[in-house]
Amino acid sequence: MIEDILSDFQTIIEDPGPFLQFITIWGGGAIVLMLTVWLVLPPLVRGLLRSLDRVFPGGFEWLQADLSSMIVRAAWLIIVIATIEIAASFALGYSSLARGSMAAAGQWVLESALENALPVLLIVVGGVIAMRVVTFSVPRLVEANIRARANVTLEEEIQKNIDTLSDVVVGTARTAIVLLTIFLALSQIGVDLAPLIVAAGAIAVGVGFAVQNLIRDVLGGIFITLENQYRIGDVVSIAGIAGLVEDINLRRTLLRDLDYKQHTIPNGTITTTTNYTKDMSRVNMNIGVAYKTDMEHAFAVLNRIGKELAEEEEWAPVFLEPIQALRIDNFGDSAIEIKVLGEVLPIRQWEVSGEYRLRVKKAFDEEGIEIPFPHRTLYMGDASPETIGVQGAIMEAQQSASRTAPPESNAADS
Structure with a gap:
């Protein structure tokens, strides 16, 4: 032969x-x-x-x-x-x-x-x-x-x-x-598969170290899928990147961020997953009011806005629980912060939060409730207007002298 x-x-x-x-x-x-x-x-x-x-x-x-x-x-x-x-x-x-x-x-x-x-x-x-x-x-x-x-x-x-x-x-x-x-x-067609299988096994062993990252990615993808950590359409934060999940397979996850940049993340690199839109979402914010505000009045206005929003035909299907003012959450530098919470359908919390803030601003303007902003008040004790005028003149003279005085090195030379 x-x-x-x-x-x-x-x-x-x-x-x-x-x-x-x-x-x-x-x-x-x-x-x-x-x-x-x-x-x-x-x-x-x-x-x-x-x-x-x-x-x-x-x-x-x-x-x-x-x-x-x-x-x-x-x-x-x-x-x-x-x-x-x-x-x-x-x-x-x-x-x-x-x-x-x-x-x-x-x-x-x-x-x-x-x-x-x-x-x-x-x-x-x-x-x-x-x-x-x-x-x-x-x-x-x-x-x-x-x-x-x-x-x-x-x-x-x-x-x-x-x-x-x-x-x-x-x-x-x-x-x-x-x-x-x-x-x-x-x-x-007569091709003997046994040598191909043996060769494939030998190649797999030879390149095993080179493809260990690929194997890790595939295993990560299997666990992500089986554990239902996130799905296509969820908003998540993984590997330090937040965005909308566009696609998932066993090797990688595709995210689209707010700038419309697409990120490809190997599944093996994902160690912590934060899912913002699984099962339900929450509106969670602090509303600041001035220290002179009547708290009962502010709570009533905030709860009324949340109830009206949840009962409107356009927004009612979105809500699971209306937005409510729960408590005073913090005494800030220039505001008393009121904690408000509500539960909505997944991925709708940002849309609802924006609409709620808009209505709060309009209602506070109508009700005379001040939304504070950082500012400073100069307090000078119980001084009379005459004393304040003298003190102001002294401060102005000191500032003028500091601007016209020669440098220290020149004064020493003279």
């Missing part, structure tokens, strides 16, 4: 003309065939499915893009496999081509391609169908499971959990299906 292969290669080296001629013709033909498949098959498939959809409305329209793309890729795979087998044939004893018998080699290539075409096509079709089944069924299974175990009643929160977990599970499953489809197709 080895002697035959060496003899074939020797023949090709000595007379490469037929070999190069055949490879050039077949390679060019393969490229032309792939372009033809890409241009011709999709319109034919879409036209057929549209015809079927007119007969059975709603049953085939969703398949148009997927099926046409699947058939094109399957045809390309078959053409590539046939081209590879042609090249491999020269190393497996098909010396008739090297000796000029192109007809015999062409017949073998055709028979081999036809032999593998149908199984490979079925494998690819099975893979695409499996991906469609996963994409269709997994979100529904996840939804049923989450709704059965949900400990919150807010539909928006439940939907966040469903979307986040579905995206992660579907993405992982689709990747596994693609890899399995490739392995099955390679096995069908």
Whole structure:
């Protein structure tokens, strides 16, 4: 066997003309065939499915893009496999081509391609169908499971959990299906997978230290997803960055901050997570009033504003508990600070806080309640106006003298 292969290669080296001629013709033909498949098959498939959809409305329209793309890729795979087998044939004893018998080699290539075409096509079709089944069924299974175990009643929160977990599970499953489809197709065309698996294991051991960060990120992503730490649409602070969660997968989390900058954070670097919008949110602020203010009056105004806001048609669906003035929280330098709290739907606390502050300012202006600001009052004891005038004159004279006095070094020199 080895002697035959060496003899074939020797023949090709000595007379490469037929070999190069055949490879050039077949390679060019393969490229032309792939372009033809890409241009011709999709319109034919879409036209057929549209015809079927007119007969059975709603049953085939969703398949148009997927099926046409699947058939094109399957045809390309078959053409590539046939081209590879042609090249491999020269190393497996098909010396008739090297000796000029192109007809015999062409017949073998055709028979081999036809032999593998149908199984490979079925494998690819099975893979695409499996991906469609996963994409269709997994979100529904996840939804049923989450709704059965949900400990919150807010539909928006439940939907966040469903979307986040579905995206992660579907993405992982689709990747596994693609890899399995490739392995099955390679096995069908006669590629021995055992050496590939052994080589992959050796490579994995060799690069294990290099990819340890990747492994850490994937493990972090698994725990983030399983523990439901945050979901797509939550506002969180992770790795020192605060923003809206745009996407999550097993490797990284995407955040969008208020400046609309997108941050990519590897999951393995996340040690502490602060979720501002999980299950419910709270309006939490201090309202400052002047020390001379009647506290009972201020509390009544603040509670009235919170109640009116929570009862309005536009804002009522947002509130879980109206905003209320609870207590005097602090004696500040220039204000008495009143603590106000209220509970609202997730991610709505900032919007409600802004509206509440606006109404507090308007109501305080109408009620004559002062919102203090830092200022200073100069207190000079019980001095009479005459004494204050003398003291002011003395201070002015001292300031004038300090501005006109010569520097100390010059006075010493003189």
